[in-house]
Amino acid sequence: xxxxxxxxxxxxxxxxxxxxxxIIVFKISLSDTALAIPPYTPxxxxxxxxxxxxxxxxxxxxxxxxxxxxxxxxxxxYLSSFRIAAISTLLTLLIxxxxxxxxxxxxxxxRPTLMMLVILxxxxxxxxxxxxxxxxxxxxxxxxxxxxxxxxxxxxxxxxNTNKAVYIGIIYTYLPFMILPIYxxxxxxxxxxxxxxxxxxxxxxxxxxxxxxxxxxQGIIAxxxxxxxxxxxEFVIPSLLGGSKTLMIGKVLWExxxxxxxxxxxxxxxxxxxxxxIIPIVLFQRNEQKQREAEGQ
Amino acid sequence: xxxxxxxxxxxxxxxFVFLYLPMVILVIYSFNSSKLVxxxxxxxxxxxxxxxxxxxxxxxxxxxxxxxVVSSTFAAVLGTMAAYVLVRGGRFLGRTLFSGMIYxxxxxxxxxxxxxLLLLFIGIGFDRGMMTIILAHTTFSMCxxxxxxxxxxxxxxxxxxxxxxxxxxxxxxxxxxVTLPIIAPAVxxxxxxxxxxxxxxxxxxxxxxxxxxxxxxxxxxxxxxLGVSPEINALSTIMISIVxxxxxxxxxxxxxxxxxxxxxETAAERASD
Numbered sequence: 234x235x236x237x238x239x240x241x242x243x244x245x246x247x248x249x250x251x252x253x254x255x256i257i258v259f260k261i262s263l264s265d266t267a268l269a270i271p272p273y274t275p276x277x278x279x280x281x282x283x284x285x286x287x288x289x290x291x292x293x294x295x296x297x298x299x300x301x302x303x304x305x306x307x308x309x310x311y312l313s314s315f316r317i318a319a320i321s322t323l324l325t326l327l328i329x330x331x332x333x334x335x336x337x338x339x340x341x342x343x344r345p346t347l348m349m350l351v352i353l354x355x356x357x358x359x360x361x362x363x364x365x366x367x368x369x370x371x372x373x374x375x376x377x378x379x380x381x382x383x384x385x386x387x388x389x390x391x392x393x394n395t396n397k398a399v400y401i402g403i404i405y406t407y408l409p410f411m412i413l414p415i416y417x418x419x420x421x422x423x424x425x426x427x428x429x430x431x432x433x434x435x436x437x438x439x440x441x442x443x444x445x446x447x448x449x450x451q452g453i454i455a456x457x458x459x460x461x462x463x464x465x466x467e468f469v470i471p472s473l474l475g476g477s478k479t480l481m482i483g484k485v486l487w488e489x490x491x492x493x494x495x496x497x498x499x500x501x502x503x504x505x506x507x508x509x510x511i512i513p514i515v516l517f518q519r520n521e522q523k524q525r526e527a528e529g530q
Numbered sequence: 531x532x533x534x535x536x537x538x539x540x541x542x543x544x545x546f547v548f549l550y551l552p553m554v555i556l557v558i559y560s561f562n563s564s565k566l567v568x569x570x571x572x573x574x575x576x577x578x579x580x581x582x583x584x585x586x587x588x589x590x591x592x593x594x595x596x597x598x599v600v601s602s603t604f605a606a607v608l609g610t611m612a613a614y615v616l617v618r619g620g621r622f623l624g625r626t627l628f629s630g631m632i633y634x635x636x637x638x639x640x641x642x643x644x645x646x647l648l649l650l651f652i653g654i655g656f657d658r659g660m661m662t663i664i665l666a667h668t669t670f671s672m673c674x675x676x677x678x679x680x681x682x683x684x685x686x687x688x689x690x691x692x693x694x695x696x697x698x699x700x701x702x703x704x705x706x707x708v709t710l711p712i713i714a715p716a717v718x719x720x721x722x723x724x725x726x727x728x729x730x731x732x733x734x735x736x737x738x739x740x741x742x743x744x745x746x747x748x749x750x751x752x753x754x755x756l757g758v759s760p761e762i763n764a765l766s767t768i769m770i771s772i773v774x775x776x777x778x779x780x781x782x783x784x785x786x787x788x789x790x791x792x793x794x795e796t797a798a799e800r801a802s803d
Contacts, residue, residue: 361770368556468640473755503641507642510639
């Protein structure tokens with residue numbers, strides 16, 4: 234009995250507050266928009282009995298999904314989110330790898346402090362970290378003032394409210410997620426393998442490419458997914474740092490819901506985003522599984 | 531064969547400058563007396579003064595703290611239960627679904643979680659307010675707690691629990707007297723994680739809050755959407771200081787605890803020799 238309630242309480246909680254809401258989203262994505270509260274039809278009217286339920290199902294259709302394919306705003310937004318997430322993941326990797334590598338090379342007594350310095354920003358408010366770039370990147374901001382002062386540029390660069398600012402924001406906020414898995418892979422790396430490679434005539438750089446990179450592959454994959462997956466559905470960064478031309482699907486969903494009050498279309502946008510995300514999530518899980526198995530041996 | 535080269539030193543330095551400079555600039559400019567946030571016009575603490583006179587911000591801060599305390603406490607309890615079920619529960623009907631529901635919220639875009647919860651609350655006619663934010667935050671942060679706690683549960687020696695059971699403990703007593711003290715650090719860090727996630731959340735709170743309850747991130751977002759504001763700089767400085775002090779003291783405490791434990795262990799070894 235105790236075992237039953239131990240399982241049932243968290244199970245029930247997640248069913249009601251996680252699974253059922255998704256079913257509702259799916260259902261509403263098949264409904265029609267209406268000027269009412271709530272702004273969609275049909276609503277399930279159980280009071281008319283079987284007739285109500287049949288009516289309800291009869292009115293469901295794929296109209297909103299067809300609508301998403303006809304208005305090119307949506308597929309452009311999906312494509313552009315994908316591009317922004319992919320490019321910023323690659324850039325984060327290029328910046329994060331040398332940092333993780335340096336941490337793994339550092340003396341033992343530095344490591345706890347370095348770890349803390351990487352984790353500390355993660356505990357600081359995400360919103361504030363994104364916001365801090367608004368003052369730096371704006372036309373009169375710190376970066377432009379600095380560049381003008383050094384004489385490198387003669388007029389301010391427009392960075393805030395462009396996609397460049399979105400890239401900077403994503404790299405900045407997700408960098409710790411890239412550094413930590415790569416560092417933990419590099420830390421476990423057996424140094425004698427590198428010694429062997431060098432004894433066998435590899436230069437340090439060749440040994441790095443042939444030994445270090447392949448052995449930290451799992452960390453690279455894990456870090457890349459940890460950046461890519463949340464970046465794809467990101468809302469705060471494109472909304473604060475991006476401009477009116479920055480198309481990201483999280484922002485489109487938000488606006489569809491709060492500004493246009495078109496719930497069925499917002500739900501359809503959410504369903505498609507979820508379907509797109511299933512692929513990287515499954516790949517990520519498989520990578521984690523492989524890592525666990527490798528460690529279990 | 532570790533070699534700390536100039537290249538390593540440069541990448542560490544540049545990396546940490548990149549991670550910390552924006553926050554340092556924010557803190558410095560919060561003491562700027564000019565309303566033009568980018569022009570330095572002398573040291574002043576006036577924005578802190580106006581911040582503390584701003585009733586709306588104080589109310590929102592209070593709501594945020596209440597939501598964070600309640601939801602992270604619920605999340606710690608439910609997350610620990612879920613972790614225990616996942617690691618020690620054995621087989622039961624729908625186990626795959628259960629573990630799927632634990633891991634899915636970790637990778638779910640916040641806009642989708644927020645939207646779906648809002649549609650649920652409207653569907654069942656639940657008035658939106660502080661209660662709905664608490665329910666939403668508990669749901670996603672219990673998953674984080676359960677991941678943290680289950681990694682601890684996996685790694686600890688099961689025979690300790692078995693010994694307690696052999697010595698006549700009931701399953702519940704064994705959990706309370708043996709398992710709980712061992713996983714307590716993980717439960718505490720799970721609670722802290724849940725607390726920070728709740729303090730920080732803008733998107734899910736925006737979807738699930740009603741006119742009666744506004745949290746601090748919602749307030750901050752609507753204040754900065756159109757540009758930099760000196761009051762928000764002051765508020766950010768306060769929040770950054772609290773986190774910095776908290777994290778540094780937590781790491782000092784755990785370091786000291788580790789040192790003490792090592793000392794006790796060596797003392798015990800010596801005594802047994």
